[in-house]
Amino acid sequence: MTTPTETVDAVVVGAGHNGLVAANLLVDAGWDVAVLEATGTSGGAVRSAEVTAPGYLSDLYSSFYPLGYASPVLAGLDLDRYGLAWRHAPDVLAHLFPDDRAAVLNRDPAVTADSLERFAPGDGRRWLDAYADWRSVAEPMLTSITTPFPPVRGGLDLLRRLHVGGALRLARRLVLPVRKLGDELFAGAGGPALLAGCALHTDLSPEDAGSGVYGWLLAMLGQQVGWPVPVGGAQRITDALVARLTGRGGRIVHRARVDRVLTARGRAMGVRTVDGGRWRARRAVLADVPAPALYLDLVGAALLPPRLVEDLAHFRWDGSTLKIDWALSAPVPWTNRAVATAGTVHLGADLDGLTGYAADLARGRLPRDPFLLVGQMSVADPGHSPPGTESLWAYTHLPFRRAWRADDLTAHLDRVEQVLEDAAPGFRRLVVGRHVAGPAELERENPSLVGGALGGGTSAAYQQLFLRPIPGLGRADTPVDRLFLASASAHPGGGVHGAPGANAARAALARDRALTGAGYARLIAAAHRTVYR
Incomplete structure (x- = not known):
């Protein structure tokens, strides 16, 4: 019996948030779009569920969304019309030092400045000066981050605002290690810790080139817009994207695992699913999957330039992840009560401790003193748990x-909980439920989280811009005509901002234009021949 072929304008492989963003933009352009999702649920790493105890909602992967809240891509989709609303914790972020001091970031710049002033006289003013610098470039920076490479419009706007000298100084700041950036901006330990803790949301160390820009970006967005959470959990972002897409005629098919991109004469013609189903794409195939999976598994090395396949051998994943959710019968009993009102807490290390932690990871060792990123979800959105309780998570x-011994992860879980117990004596007595997701569990529930890597590839400078995912154009276009990479493996990388999906949709639309599409295709093909010859 022959499986019938369905025909649409575009097939999107993967219903993560980037795939859903891409599908929404194509539907807006009048295309007939089908999204094929391997699992039974849309959303990828933007999902929520009760996994610890009844009445306690956990965000299973990502939680706090400064980039999503500030993203021009998501803002342009008007997701508030589809039920998305935001809440803020009283304080954005607290970095708790081993000696129990805390640097606190609040959406009121004066409150943040007062916290940093306690670490060194003048650091409050230095924070306000750094924030003023950020405000002067924030809009073109966000435009540059969320548009295709090269960022012509954002780059020209930055040059107009800063002139040549200022643009060169900004370029220097963008490649600084976060330790060096903190040293240049502050005299005390509080400001550098805020920046470095933010940088270590990535897989970089405080000494890595380019780590400063991540710390600066997340900290300054926290000052400008906060680190908000969706009311009702991360799932609300996915629900809004799905409602918008289906309301405009798009389709999502779950448990439709794609195992091959079908090509003819160097062009993507559609996809095949593991059950033998075939989906013909008149105009484009967009893939919200990691780059190695797209190129090596779905397309196949034989159909790709040999140099591209060689380069993929050097593709580097970001680190694996251990994620724990707890249901607590009461709020976390922090010794330092300044931490109690922060939505996010960085815990377990000062700046030198962060360097040691990152060095252990670089050497392939489990750190004996893990650095934790902690989310107090009920502080940010009380609806996450019953009154007077807390839905807490941490990851390290x-x-x-790709494979971990259960004993190693169990021992590391004990270390994680000890870090919390040291900072909040009595923490363990409050636990009424716990859910542990190691690298294998994360990948099982979301195949794009390979080995528990959350970022679609390292954030290191050698795998960014035109080097992401491998040396090339830094764009969604691939050497296969009408096939586009729409995942976090593409520029600008991880984070819930929708830019890789939007960039892929823009590229697909540019390729399909009646008057200029053929010329666009020839230009991209020539560029790929130059890069991969």
Whole structure:
């Protein structure tokens, strides 16, 4: 019996948030779009569920969304019309030092400045000066981050605002290690810790080139817009994207695992699913999957330039992850009560401790003193748990591995909980439920989280811009005509901002234009021949 072929304008492989963003933009352009999702649920790493105890909602992967809240891509989709609303914790972020001091970031710049002033006289003013610098470039920076490479419009706007000298100084700041950036901006320990803790949301160390820009971006967005959460959990972002897409005629098919991109004469013609189903794409195939999966598994090395396949051998994943959710019968009993009102807490290390932690990861060792990123979800959105309780999570990075011994992860879980117990004596007595997701569990529930890596590939400078995912154009276009990479493996990388999906949709639309599409295709093909010859 022959499986019938369905025909649409575009097939989107994967219903993560980037795939859903891409599908929404194509539907807006009048295209007939089908999204094929391998699992039974849309959303990828933007999902929520009760996994610890009844009445306690956990965000299973991502939680706080400064980039999503500030993203021009998501703002342009008007997701508030589809039920998305935001809440803020009283304080954005607290970095708790081993000696129990805390640097606190609040949406009121004066409150943040007062916290940093306690670490060194003048650091409050230095924070306000750094924030003023950020405000002068924030709009073109966000435009540059969320548009295709090269960022012509954002780059020209930055040059107009800063002139040549200022643009060169900004370029220097963008490649600084976060330790060096903190040293240049502040005299005390509080400001550098805020920046470095933010940088370590990635897989970089405080000494890595380019780590400063991540710390600066997340900290300054926290000052400008906060780190908000969706009311009702991360799932609300996905629900809004799905409602918008289906309301405009798009389709999502779950448990439709794609195992091959179908090509003819160097062009993507559609996809095949593991059950033998075939989906013909008149105009484009967009893939919200990691780059190695797209190129090596779905397309196949034989159909790609040999140099591209060689380069993929050097593709580097970001670190593995251990994620724990707890249901607590009462709020976390922090010794330092300044931490109690922060939505996010960075915990377990000062700046030197962060360097040691990152060095252990770089050497493939489990850190004996793990650095934790902690989310107090009920502080940010009380609806996450019953009154007077807390839905808490923490994650910590691990060296990247595809397989882990259960004993190693259990021992590391004990270390994680001890870090919390040291900072909040009595924490363990409050636990009424716990859910542990190691690298294998994360990948099982979301196949794009390979080995528990959350970022679609390292954030290191050698795998960014035109080097992401491998040396090339830094664009969604691939050497296969009408096939586009729409995942976090593409520029600008991880984070819930929708830019890789939007960039892929823009590229597909540019390729399909009646008057200029053929010329666009020839230009991209020539560029790929130059890069991969």
